[in-house]
Amino acid sequence: MSKRTLKEELDLIKSRMNIMNETKNAPRIKYGCVMLFFNFPELKKIHDLIDQEDIYIDKEDDSFGLELEPHTTFLYGLHDGVSTEDVEKVLGEHTYETCKAHKASLFENEKYDVLKFDVEGPELSETNKELKEFPYTSDYPDYHPHLTIGYLKSGTGKKYADQLKGEKYWLTPKYAVYSKIDGTKDKINVRID
Numbered sequence: 001m002s003k004r005t006l007k008e009e010l011d012l013i014k015s016r017m018n019i020m021n022e023t024k025n026a027p028r029i030k031y032g033c034v035m036l037f038f039n040f041p042e043l044k045k046i047h048d049l050i051d052q053e054d055i056y057i058d059k060e061d062d063s064f065g066l067e068l069e070p071h072t073t074f075l076y077g078l079h080d081g082v083s084t085e086d087v088e089k090v091l092g093e094h095t096y097e098t099c100k101a102h103k104a105s106l107f108e109n110e111k112y113d114v115l116k117f118d119v120e121g122p123e124l125s126e127t128n129k130e131l132k133e134f135p136y137t138s139d140y141p142d143y144h145p146h147l148t149i150g151y152l153k154s155g156t157g158k159k160y161a162d163q164l165k166g167e168k169y170w171l172t173p174k175y176a177v178y179s180k181i182d183g184t185k186d187k188i189n190v191r192i193d
Helices: 006-021 043-049 084-091 124-131 157-163
Strands: 032-039 071-078 099-108 112-120 146-153 169-179 185-188
Touching (some): 043 146, 071 124, 084 124, 084 169, 112 157
Antiparallel strands (some): 032 071, 032 169, 071 146, 112 146
16 A cells, blocks of 8 residues: 555544534535546646636635646546456556546536546446446446536536637556545555556
């Protein structure tokens, strides 16, 4: 098992305190999630394009706002009982190369717009397929890797998607994270080419 950063330790403590205190407004993690994190220095410039008044904030859930840890999800929906070792074994079968972030677009709902890029890269779909061999639940049968730029107030995202239309960025993978149902987040080193 790899060492956690100070931020990961604080997140773990916060998560455990929420569970112990039975905080009503604490977001509950229903399933496990495996993500690939990237070096993406241009994300700061993209964030600078966004008017602060357009950013969607939820005072009771700090997972909204601008995405500060650029990543793409391999699979959300893993059931309790899928171990870090299980996930490491799958990821260890792959070598992750530079990925392309492009085709800015939105996921829209009544509360907010999710501004995102599609992500293309070798091994992403294969990893998703192999992780689906473990028990999981998903409402989305097709895998479409993407990278969230930020959560914006409903109706404000289109202007930014239009501004970023045609932009392409090259993302260097750093490591993976397995975020488990109990709130722990295990960093997993991956092979990078």
